[in-house]
Amino acid sequence: MSTLENGTRRSPAIHAPGEREITFGEAIREAIAEEMARDQRIFLIGEDVAAAGSVFKVLVGLLDEFGPERVIDSPISEAGIAGIGVGAAITGMRPIVDIMFGDFTTLVMDQLINQAAKTHYMSGGKLTVPMVLRTTLGASRRSAAQHSQSLHALFSHIPGLKVAMPATPYDAKGLMKSAIRDDNPVVIFEDKMLYQEKGPVPEEEYTLPLGQADVKRSGEDITIVATSSMVYVALEAAEKLDSIGISAELIDPRTTNPLDTGALIQSAQKTSRALVLDEGYSQYGVTGEIASVIADGAFYYLDAPVKRIGAMNVPVPFSPAMEDLTIPNADFVVETAKSLCG
Amino acid sequence: MSETNDTNPSITDLDAEHWLQAYEQMVMIRTFEETANDLYTSARMPGITHLYIGEEAIAVGICEALRQDDYITSTHRGHGHCLAKGAALDKMFAELLGKEAGYCRGKGGSMHIADQETGNLGANGIVGGSAGIATGAGMSIKLRGTDQVSVCFFGDGALGQGLLYESMNMAQLWKLPVIYVCENxxxxxxxxxxxxxxxxxxxRATGFGVHAQAIDGQDIRTVHATARLVIDRARKGGGPAFLVCNTYRFRGHHVGDIDRPYRTREEEAEWAKRDPLTLLEDWLLKSKQAEEHVLERIKQEVKTAVDDAVAFAEEASFPSESEVDQHVYA
Structure with missing residues (x-):
């Protein structure tokens, strides 16, 4: 698993013989297409989602299959299309709002945080907002500070929102389908660098519950919690640790809200050490929340402090010489894990 | 800024009975708001509230042209819109007092009353915050293929919000049945x-190609006639419209804003001469569609209904503490 084969990384999901493999991007498209075919209330709206099939080409073919009424190219108006999503969701539709870069979610903050997240509560449970907002995260595309951020912690902070961040094609399809069927606003973050990642995805229908972590690799000596593309960094680190006699267990929460606290605590109780890896900023971030959950829940089992590894607390720089310094890498994870197990 | 009002359209095809209904609605809103103010000043209501007094002709004139299944979005100054769209007095007051019997089980309060039974998608505490929601309701109507209409109420303060312009642009691009009502x-x-x-x-609207008019928001006959035209047009696929209804906030920004140093008493006195309730009363009497005693009876009946609703709300229970973390997720 996760070995480099002709330059293509293999997804870490269990690979059953004979099962087909598709890319992360294809898994997303397949999930949306299947759900749109199943439920006429679903429509997709965003910048360049229709004729262009999105800038990452993930949505190619949906316009032909479902027509311009349901696959809608919008103006460059992030707040506006998010608002349209909220209004359409309240009145019986199930919109998927596409925000091209996660950095642009800053433009939809009012519509997501003050409107979508609060409508059900403020109305005493009468109104619901069954809306998906899909967007991206992740650096390393040499795209500089406004096209590289991982802002999922901002949304994970807000009661009323759910936040999913799949790492594998299998998870991407299963979580996307569940997000679309959920009666709450769900923000799904896709790492731009994962779209070409291949992995096993069964032909048959399946969904994955929001709020269920997945053990991507079993181990005994240390728990590494990793999200989104950091799962691959963690896998690489786990293999290196294996070669020096440290057995790492890798857990992917898959959703940060709801968070499967039980699975994280249980793993840390088993291994007695934990390290949390996420591409968001390390300050006030997802790593801090998860580390706190583990420290609380596994305190009497721990042999070392819980460590956090996140993105360097700087705007993402353009130059490759600097950008790569800001993102967690396997060697740093290995060194940190060794220090905990020493 | 007060733009010249368009000429009063001649269509006022409501009969006397319907005008009296509209009058009753306006009296109800006025009495509701005066009572809300009393509840505040006598410390019987938590928080503050924003009164709609002086602007009643707009909510009633517009909503009288809507069907129950049409949508509205409202504002922090929203009681008038909610009542005009059909909200019940008792559940309204119960919500203002934070009671379980309120429209939102006490979780929303004055600024967040929503009632899907009457098409009210919710008042909104963010100025201009509902422009997207009303437009999304318009998108939903178009996709579902119904002939409903969505009305977005907002104040002139919302003209400073970019979301409004993003929304109007898309409504015009896609010919959505949305009426943007600016209560200036x-x-x-x-x-x-x-x-x-x-x-x-x-x-601001004509730049997008949206049909737009400035009208006298104190005269319900003008508001209603204009509303009928633009609503019927939207219902038939003619696309969005933008109405600037020139009006005046007779009271302060909220119930606690009592000295109003930012404007003169003379200005207030000038606008008071054009009280929307008085204008309608005068017309009903002059055109002999109602006699003084009929209007007086309506006022008395409304007063009784409001008093009963307040009594209901004051006697109602607060929500149980166990409700605090319910309804975060559906």
Missing amino acids: NQYGEYTHNSKAAAGSMVG
């Missing part, structure tokens, strides 16, 4: 719109 009550909180809104209000 002259002040955004404590600042006169001459200091907040450059250029033409109507021009």
